[in-house]
Amino acid sequence: MHLNPALLKLRWLFALLLILPLLGQAEEVLPSWRDGPSRTAIIGFVEAVTEEGGKGYVPPSERIAVFDNDGTLWSEQPLYFQILFAFAEVKRLAPQHPEWKTQQPFKAVLEDDHRVFAASGIRGLMEIVTATHTGIDTQTFNQNARRWLATAVHPRTHKPFTEMVYQPMLELLSFLRDNGFKTYIVSGGEVAFMRTFAEEVYGIPPEQVIGTTFATRFQDKDGQLSIQRLPELTHNDDGPGKPESIEAVIGRRPILAFGNSDGDLQMLQWTAAGSGPRFMGLVHHTDAKREWAYDRDSKIGRLDKALDKARAGAWTIVDMASEWRRIYPFEATTGE
Template structure:
């Protein structure tokens, strides 16, 4: 009897051995993060602040994590995606604005003149954004943004922009939330633009999305109520504007922050300046094969001063090429 059951036991053990890697992967909350210094630092920090009775324990109400968006949660090359949206909007709205044919920087956008567009600088960019982001209700703008995201594709990958998100960062957001953190976006991007997709793509609700804002006003037009967006900047949520927004809107200093550029430096510094155990991380774009490789000399997402601060402050710097087994969700692992 004992011998007759032996083959069955053997098959059972073989099946279990085959299943072990699958079970291990299913239990791994960060499958796209390779074993290495960044993953180790993240897991050690989360374990420390969530272990009740430990010296570094942080109550759930104080577990605030903030993330930049462009270059941190999704790609930002060859140009910030919101800028590409704005230029597409200029082309769409051009028939309603015949004066744009002779007016810079709109003329440069319509003619595809990259040199003239670059020469217009930040002032020209702000004119384009103001013209395409205002003069309508917030609801209409979000609707227009969602319409663009539904049909527009990235110039290199030909994938929708909402698929150009980083799979490891999606896993990190979910991992933090599973451990009692509230996750916020704190970005230089315009707030309504990000709110159009943040909940669906990142699982971050609109009230936890902080960004650059335009002035607005309440309107009652024949009983139709709306919030109208005005062509005047109210707050630039970049650089030192980020900790100002965090203080005004969240009201708590984060204990965990992730960015990728010099525009995130003050947010990371503000996070690390608090008491108790804290975490600051940078996504370092080192993967020219699967994404892009750039830092100090890039015109988009320049990483220079923040990289030096990370070295001196012992922050976590993620080497994308070495530490991520997968960059985008559409990649095979």
């Protein structure tokens, strides 16, 4: 049986119309990532663990992906954004605490004396964070954090902090979830602060956000129920604290982990030490023009030992300058 040439041409055209949308979808995978080693590694890994019957297949229940937040999902310069929130809270609360005018490190914050504040070290920082993050109930804290996020802007870009997120990483999170992964934040940031924006910004619900934690206490005061935030740190979710919290909260070893600093090293090592397919990634801040360039000598997001381990272990190191076509959602995509 011979088909009419016109009918045959029509069938080919119809088939092409069916295929074109699929081709368009394929082109849209990680569109803000340039073709290069990192994009290739990510896509190859996801294809390997999702191919049923393949030797690298991982069932959906075991497709756990963990991400640091500061410097991995959003910017962290010139200071971690949560510290900027704490500074703003000190200034907002100062009228209720006249003693802060002469008491360090509060005096340094009120006078924007960064040199004196830096000299107070981690102890001074914890004083500021404890004063602004505890002694109140969880609802009040959440309201304070959301109010600041809704009004504050980044000192360099003048964009809301929730827009200082990395478009390529937003695409990666979506790509993983589309392929059956469960995505978690595992960060040194305070957990309640991150939970105020993580679902809206990253699509990660609060129960999948893990971070540094203050003690809490249930309170029933004349029938008014609340969870009070206490000035006692119960878990520091940095360095070795990350695999510890992954084990305690998730109960499964991740098969994919992304970080950007030495504080993420143990999380990446813990992921790498598992059996079967593994993916370990580092965001390397190399773009001084569009973002910042820093690694070994930076006081914020220092990347030194983890960079050496990544190179020795053939982990994926994302060169921000060369591999990301755009960094933030609000900026234009650059050419190849």
